[in-house]
Amino acid sequence: MPDTVALPPRSRPFDVRYMPGFTSMAWLCLIGLYAPLLIMAFFSFNESRSVTTFTDFSFRWYQIAADNAGVKDATILSLKLAALSTVFATIAATMAGLATTRTRSFKGQAFVFAVINQPLMIPEIVTAVGTLTFFGIIKQVTGIQSFGFLVLAHTVFCIPFAYMPIRARLEDMDLTFEHVAADLYASPWKAFRYVTFPMMLPGIIAGAMLAFVISLDDVIISLLVAGAGETTLPVWMIGQLRRGLTPEVNAISTVLLGVTIIFVSFFFFLTFRKRK
């Protein structure tokens, strides 16, 4: 690609970049994306039962959701599940990142990338029913019935999301520091521990956050793979939505939305902070 030279716009009365209507479309897109979410959050603070007429501001529905034993159990389970799969996925992704970056192209590189990105290529419902049958067989043969199955299923689709920022971070890193460490007689472990690891840490944290959010968001795989009594928060919500809409679901949704916004903002901050 040729170098892109930004033209100084001030010297031109005719803006070559301008396209009629595009600006309004972008703003419309922004409003369209956020309006439903904002309205949903707004009605979670409604005093009355209605999700359409706002009567009075209150935290009533947050209180009701917090007191609901089903919600409490589902939240704890979701957090446990997300935390465990994040740890496993981030460790696997960090190791894979170290092995696949900063080298010349190697034999089997395409294969490795294809496998790591596989969970992104397959429609989620197919992965879900596949995992369901696979664990079905294991349960039948061994009789094991464990929460670990759900953790494994989540780890699989968290790996590519954790891998992306870790890989990006490693590729941006300057190799000279590591060479210096090696020149100063640091053992490979010490060089990794004191030079490489601290430098790649923002990438690892960013990857872990994406993995956590992705695990917390998952509906389909949890819905199909979860055993009896393993109700994650989204699974509880989808059950609730079939029964009717109350601001309780608004309140839970708003909290989930808030958690995602905090995590993803932090992720962006870590990733797009002034790069060296």
Add this chain to the structure above:
Amino acid sequence: MAIGETTATGSVPTTQMSGREATAAAERRSVRKRWLLVSPALAIIGLVGIMPLAIIAVYSFLSPGPYAGISWDPTLEAWLNVFMERDIFDETLGINYAHASIVTRSFVLAFVTMILALIVGFPTAYFIATRPDKQRYLWLFIISLPFWSNLLVRTFAMMLVLRDNGYINSSLIYLNVIEKPLEIIFTNTAVGIGLTYAYLPLMVMPLYASMEKLDFRLIEAGYDLYGNRWKVLWRIVIPLVRPGIIAGCILVFIPAIGAYVTPKLLGGGKNLMVGNLIANQFGTSRDWPLGSAISLFLMLMVMVALIIYVRNVISEADKNA
């Protein structure tokens, strides 16, 4: 741990042991270490991500079990049942209109979603790409943020908007535009709107990535040669960002055609898509082989989309490199 080895492959190895053998030995060691490091990721995905696909591939050639699951009775019946059905009286084969309509609906809805997302996403991505640097990142962040939030939450928000007494209908009634609420929710239109809403950020991101690299001198040249805005857009901008358009379309099409949550919540019981059909086979219908066959059929459709992507986008990138 890895670092000594990985850097050794990247640079000229510091030879203490002189000679080619030492280099070859180091090379071998680094290759071994590399595979050791990627093995956990490969093992987890291989075992719990890829192996299950092989299992449903096998299941699709077996017969359904008496209650659920399968019985080891090889047959092509499941594959046949994807589009055909046997008459219960005379065993003659006919087209299964229920399945055919679900597959057609999925395809059409995914395609419409893709086009709608392109119509909204293209100007948005162009607008973002023409902002000053600082504003660009802010815009990208704001546009992609909803995508990371829970799909269920976003679909629920859409339910509140599209319901009979939802915000659209109540505002229109309040403004005296309509008297009775429009029936939007539980229609194909609602599913289309919901899917577009859910996957729009996936269209904007790759489009932006292409447009960021756009050489505006070419656009200026187009104007100098008496092209109007429309001609410049159609003959210069669109051909230049074609890889981004294709990438965005594929990224939207794939999750849209396999959607489960959106048609379930916004389509009601009657506007099913392939994703719901598959889930039903493993749930209430208890026909695992048929569910497996439909899953593989869905994967096939996705594969075709991916091949189009690879042939158009990746080969183009190679040409340019």
